[in-house]
Amino acid sequence: MHRIDCPWCGPRDEAEFAYRGDATVRRPAHDAGIDAFYDYVYTRANPRGWHTEWWHHAGGCRQFVKVVRHTMTHEIAGTGKAGDSLPVPAE
Amino acid sequence: MTRYSAFGLLTKALGGHAGWGRAWRDPAPKPSYDVIIIGGGGHGLASAYYLAKEHGITNVAVLEKGPIGLGNTGRNTTIVRSNYLLPENNHFYEWSLKLWEGLEQDLNFNVMMSQRGVLNLFHSDAQKHAAARRGNSMRLIGVDAELLDREQVRAMVPLLDFDNARFPVMGGLLQRRGGTARHDAVAWGFARAADRLGVDIIQHCEVTGIRREGGRVTGVETTRGPIAAGKVGMAVAGNTSRVAAMAGLRLPIESHVLQAFVTEGLKPLVDTVVTFGAGHFYISQSDKGGLVFGGDLDGYNSYAQRGTLQMVEHVFAAGVSMMPCLSRLRVLRQWGGVMDMTMDGSPLICRTPVEGLYLNGGWCYGGFKATPGSGWCFAHTIAKDEPHRLNASMTIERFRDGRLMDERGVGPWPWAQ
Ligand SMILES: Cc1cc2nc3c(=O)[nH]c(=O)nc-3n(C[C@H](O)[C@H](O)[C@H](O)COP(=O)(O)OP(=O)(O)OC[C@H]3O[C@@H](n4cnc5c(N)ncnc54)[C@H](O)[C@@H]3O)c2cc1C
Ligand SMILES: [Zn+2]
Numbered sequence: 450m451h452r453i454d455c456p457w458c459g460p461r462d463e464a465e466f467a468y469r470g471d472a473t474v475r476r477p478a479h480d481a482g483i484d485a486f487y488d489y490v491y492t493r494a495n496p497r498g499w500h501t502e503w504w505h506h507a508g509g510c511r512q513f514v515k516v517v518r519h520t521m522t523h524e525i526a527g528t529g530k531a532g533d534s535l536p537v538p539a540e
Numbered sequence: 541m542t543r544y545s546a547f548g549l550l551t552k553a554l555g556g557h558a559g560w561g562r563a564w565r566d567p568a569p570k571p572s573y574d575v576i577i578i579g580g581g582g583h584g585l586a587s588a589y590y591l592a593k594e595h596g597i598t599n600v601a602v603l604e605k606g607p608i609g610l611g612n613t614g615r616n617t618t619i620v621r622s623n624y625l626l627p628e629n630n631h632f633y634e635w636s637l638k639l640w641e642g643l644e645q646d647l648n649f650n651v652m653m654s655q656r657g658v659l660n661l662f663h664s665d666a667q668k669h670a671a672a673r674r675g676n677s678m679r680l681i682g683v684d685a686e687l688l689d690r691e692q693v694r695a696m697v698p699l700l701d702f703d704n705a706r707f708p709v710m711g712g713l714l715q716r717r718g719g720t721a722r723h724d725a726v727a728w729g730f731a732r733a734a735d736r737l738g739v740d741i742i743q744h745c746e747v748t749g750i751r752r753e754g755g756r757v758t759g760v761e762t763t764r765g766p767i768a769a770g771k772v773g774m775a776v777a778g779n780t781s782r783v784a785a786m787a788g789l790r791l792p793i794e795s796h797v798l799q800a801f802v803t804e805g806l807k808p809l810v811d812t813v814v815t816f817g818a819g820h821f822y823i824s825q826s827d828k829g830g831l832v833f834g835g836d837l838d839g840y841n842s843y844a845q846r847g848t849l850q851m852v853e854h855v856f857a858a859g860v861s862m863m864p865c866l867s868r869l870r871v872l873r874q875w876g877g878v879m880d881m882t883m884d885g886s887p888l889i890c891r892t893p894v895e896g897l898y899l900n901g902g903w904c905y906g907g908f909k910a911t912p913g914s915g916w917c918f919a920h921t922i923a924k925d926e927p928h929r930l931n932a933s934m935t936i937e938r939f940r941d942g943r944l945m946d947e948r949g950v951g952p953w954p955w956a957q
Contacts, residue, residue: 450848451840464850468840468955470794487940490952491792491883495781497843520795520841523848 451518454528457510465508472501472515497521499537544648563728564735569742572768573601575922576760577775578747578783580604582613582723583900583907584775585730585741586915587922589647592737594916595923600739601769602731603762605746609727612777612907615845615877617800617834619813619822620909621658621718622683625674628933628945629886634683635930636913637717643912649729651721652827657812658718659688659696661862663707667817671713678715686714697814699865707818707861720813720824726911750787750897757787757896773898773922778843778878780901787894791901792883792939794954796837797876798905799847801855803869805829819858830872833859837879837905839955846876879905884938885957886945889917889931898922899936904957 451463471493477485497520504514517526517535527535542548542561552560575591577584580602591597602608620640622633639646640653662668668687675685689711694702702709731741742764749761750772759768776783778795806829815822820836835855838847852874860867882888882902887910892899900918903910917931927934938944950956 450850462850463848470841470953470955483940488790491939492790493781493792493794494790495794495841497779497782497795500841502841518840521843523842523844 451523451525453504453514453516453525455506455509455512455514456528456530457512458506461506461509465506466504466514467507469503469505469513472503498540499526501535501537563732564741567740567742569601569603569745569762569764569767570740572759573740574599574769575771575773576600576767576769577602577773578760579611579774579776580608580727580731580741580743581611581775581777582609582726582730582911583777583903583914583918584773585727585734586911587773587775587900587918588739588741588915589730589734589737590916590919591923592734592739594919597923598738600734601767602734602739602741603745603747603760603767604741604743605763607743608731608741609724612877612879612903613727613911614724615800615875616723616908617822617824617832618720618723618908619658619718619824620653620721621715622909623658623660623674623678623685623713623715623718624947625677626945626947627677627681629947630678630681630683632913632917632930632934633909634681635916636910639912639916640721640909641717643729647729647733649725649732651725651729653719653721655717655719656824657714657716658815659693659712659714659812660815661693661700661712661817662710663818664710668710671711675713684715684717686716688712688714696812697810699809699863700814701862701864704861718813723908726908730915747783747786750783752787752894755895757894771896771898771922773900773918775900775918777880777901777903777907780880780899784892784899787892787897789892789894791936793902794841794881795843796839796879796881796955797842797844797847798834798837798879799851799855799874799876800832800834801871801874802826802830802832803871806831806869814862816858816862819861821855821858821862823859823863831866831869837881837955838876843878844876845878879903881954881957883952883954884944884946885948885950886934887914888934888936889914889921890927890935891921891925892936
């Protein structure tokens with residue numbers, strides 16, 4: 450079970466959150482072309498290791514929380530607000 | 541290697557089952573092969589078998605990092621069916637089901653294929669219409685499908701909660717030719733049959749790199765040294781992104797965990813496969829008597845082969861809403877597997893931008909039923925360097941070109957597929 454530290458509400462149970470995927474993808478400029486949009490919408494690094502991702506606090510404050518989580522151990526290294534840049538630990 | 545037969549079984553039984561011998565060899569890797577398949581799950585082993593059997597390519601190795609068949613092949617709920625809506629999927633899965641129907645004779649191995657039927661329940665008018673549409677789509681291409689009303693469902697599975705206040709059972713879509721098979725036996729059967737045709741099955745040999753020269757594959761690096769190859773096929777399920785990254789590829793895939801469960805053994809209770817229409821839950825009964833069931837993905841990226849308790853609770857709640865009698869049972873075992881979820885929920889059997897490198901992956905939570913068909917199509921694609929018409933649309937490029945195969949119509953969210 451994950452316990453996610455929401456910057457607004459404090460530590461909360463995973464059950465209150467909706468997962469929203471990889472937080473490192475960036476929407477390209479509108480004229481960036483098909484390949485850039487293909488990458489943005491579809492391709493993912495999908496690491497076995499630290500992953501920076503969105504968890505929407507849907508059953509709480511309804512803010513988007515940025516989380517750095519390990520996809521093998523499920524350990525959480527840090528959480529923050531959408532604009533924060535969170536340090537990613539070395540493997 | 542001797543053929544298995546009833547007579548052989550009898551004589552071995554009289555001899556106290558001594559002297560069965562190995563089912564496949566344990567060769568050391570050769571310096572070079574015509575084709576290397578990475579991943580000794582059902583798909584990799586089936587691919588090697590059909591390369592040898594259908595295309596006469598026998599200088600083949602299957603490289604498996606652990607023992608064969610302990611990935612998703614040995615972790616799934618063993619449901620086999622071909623009840624898809626989209627024609628591209630349905631033609632492919634129907635061919636796979638036809639191969640299943642003759643698989644035991646073909647492999648000379650008992651995979652315990654049991655065509656006990658797969659019944660998808662519906663609980664609203666809208667769901668009934670969707671089921672009828674899917675059934676019609678199946679029948680149009682010659683696949684069996686029957687729309688059952690409530691009383692016909694009751695005759696098959698009397699212990700459902702027919703009058704559930706929120707989700708009354710209104711009927712079901714039945715595919716009688718669907719059913720279950722023994723998952724481990726599928727890996728072992730393909731391994732033994734491929735080995736007989738000359739394929740080297742090399743266990744405890746992890747691929748750590750993919751060698752390339754001028755945009756072409758030349759072999760692989762492994763924990764047992766480098767091995768050269770003319771062609772390399774990947775069939776590594778949950779590890780698809782990691783192995784493809786060894787050749788510089790970035791794919792429309794995320795790895796997610798799916799859990800499954802088995803209860804204590806019972807007298808016969810469910811003699812078909814039933815899926816709930818109002819939540820993600822599916823159930824069948826194994827020959828040992830345990831009820832085997834599963835639900836939805838945990839819903840976050842994971843390589844952990846284990847899930848969290850929230851989903852356990854969710855699956856049990858769905859199960860008890862569908863069949864209240866389950867509430868008294870004890871669950872004996874629970875486990876997880878890592879799904880290679882694509883962005884449209886459909887698989888990939890295709891060439892890649894690297895010449896001589898082929899991809900079999902993106903099986904999501906439904907690839908067990910695909911095992912023979914997937915191996916058959918992947919072998920064709922590798923041998924001929926072009927897809928068979930059955931897998932022609934299962935490419936990576938379909939995402940870029942806007943030709944998705946989104947069976948559920950949920951959009952590019954792998955955790956929602
Ligand atoms: C809980 C659960 C329930 C499921 N239920 C069903 C179901 O009812 N019906 C259905 O049709 N499907 C079901 N599935 C899906 C199905 O199990 C898979 O799609 C299918 O088994 C995939 O087979 P595979 O051979 O591709 O993968 P696997 O059996 O996972 O084989 C891949 C192999 O590659 C090996 N490997 C990985 N990386 C490397 C490397 N670098 N070097 C060497 N080897 C490597 C792994 O060790 C593994 O043995 C379920 C899956 C799970 C987890
Ligand atoms: Zn919050």
